[in-house]
Amino acid sequence: MPESEPPIALDAMGGDHAPHEIVAGAVQAVREHGLSIVLVGSPRVLYESLADHDATSEIPIVRAEEALAMDEGALSSLRRPRSSIAVACHLLRRGDASAVVSAGSTGGVVATGKLRLKAQQSVLRPALAVALPTRPRPTILLDAGANAEVKPEMLVQFAHLGSAYAETAYAMDAPRVGLLTIGAEPEKGNKLAKRAHELLKATHGITFIGNVEGHDLLSGAADVIVTDGFTGNVALKTMEGAVRYAFTELSESISASPMARMGALMQRGRLRDLSRRLDSEAYGGAALLGLNGTVVIAHGAAKAASISAACQLAATLSRRGIVARIGERLATGHRPHRLW
């Protein structure tokens, strides 16, 4: 890591397990992955927490006495210019941080990020991108919840944002973009999807493979799947719920007979690995794409390992220049408004 690279600003006060799991995640990111981190939050509390890890000399603290509560939404971010997430964004904006990571409420982080960092030039709406645990390589779903109401041309931009993300974070070449809807034929779907299909087909610079359906989120049929933030959020949570359900059912089924229980013991390690990989905990966080700076939102229930993973994702996106790549994509003739 070059000496000149600024640290990642980690919002230490956001998340169900803040600040202790956040601090533990920071320590893990620094010690195990060599990242440079600055914690943003209440110095007294954070100093004590760092002391528990003997890490007071390894990780600096930037003061922010306020914090957004997990149930505070978009509006509260306007009322709290000194919240830990606002201060973290401020560090990024003035070049004292290379990226922001927060496990705070999605609505609050999105609103604060948009307010403090502003959308990149030409970006109509920043969007939340999540990497689903598809194999052999992840599928990027966006928008996962930043925009409940969108227009067709925004979905075209999401295709660019998602393609840039797939290229940057996963070194994918010409990522295949699918449109999430309710049938393979171009005329299947609601008005938004039908119009977006036409626009995507006519857009240069993305590899549009057509419509995909709900079961394709984990089938590997597409590398990037675009949809509005309402549908994307429902689909993401449905997926998490269904995977959790399948494992619960399985555990009950396993513990129901002594013979099966014996078998289960033998498999426990593998099951645990699998479950961890599938769990939303391990996604490493959602990237808020289209802002003037890299912002990663970890799961609200994130513990140390997830926080560390989110910091790694933020570092990768920042080092490989996701913001510049999105800028290039939207500037070099790939703008959807060329189409009409």
Add this chain to the structure above:
Amino acid sequence: MPESEPPIALDAMGGDHAPHEIVAGAVQAVREHGLSIVLVGSPRVLYESLADHDATSEIPIVRAEEALAMDEGALSSLRRPRSSIAVACHLLRRGDASAVVSAGSTGGVVATGKLRLKAQQSVLRPALAVALPTRPRPTILLDAGANAEVKPEMLVQFAHLGSAYAETAYAMDAPRVGLLTIGAEPEKGNKLAKRAHELLKATHGITFIGNVEGHDLLSGAADVIVTDGFTGNVALKTMEGAVRYAFTELSESISASPMARMGALMQRGRLRDLSRRLDSEAYGGAALLGLNGTVVIAHGAAKAASISAACQLAATLSRRGIVARIGERLATGHRPHRLW
């Protein structure tokens, strides 16, 4: 079964495995569940298929030489008044059948049903209801795909349709209705969901418990979950895909080590049971609610057992008077247009 009850009209030409699996399902429904069935389709083909089961004297055939192909959509149903599904609807309409069951393309069956049977009085839009395998009792999701674009007042009607379905098919008392959106607070969601929340809160005759999210589809938090047909269809297919994914991952994980494989052998039977219960095959089909007659749409890939289950569901709904119950709900002061 009273002698006077007309048989169920089973579209023998619709579905990926028509007609043989459809006929096998009919035979199963008649012999194992005592249902009365009439097969609708090509007499020559169906007679041969029935002969394979020695069932030519048990199940009558009604001629329909045309059929909707699985890739034919809504419009084709208008052009084919003599298709097997159209003839089945005709039998129901003139009282010669008590219900219709088809594994044909959802779009085609929905369009034909609406055209031939018409919507019940006061019903703005018929909707597709699916019973999810939630425990201890199913959760009804609607609309699962009949209406890609809806208005808020339609979601209120869906709440009535779904409540009537839960009461009729599962004898639930005062089923709890949730609105599918992207956050627990009333103001979370798109415009449609926000307005629908207000209307549902003000509607008498349903037990509205507020917003639910994607992970609640299988959590048992609500007995009935209402949403537009676009979101509902994406969520349903996402759920099916995620459950399938979890089991594939699990099978691979199981076969990856000899010790685990040994354990797996012991569990195979239980796993198979579980997988079958979760599989979309076993849902018994989606009910198209709000028409002047009971229509059940089996999965396109349905085999004999699913067809038999769909016939049982159709018989239950018809015997217990789902159409009358919906009529009562929409007629007795529960109409949403009372609200504005």
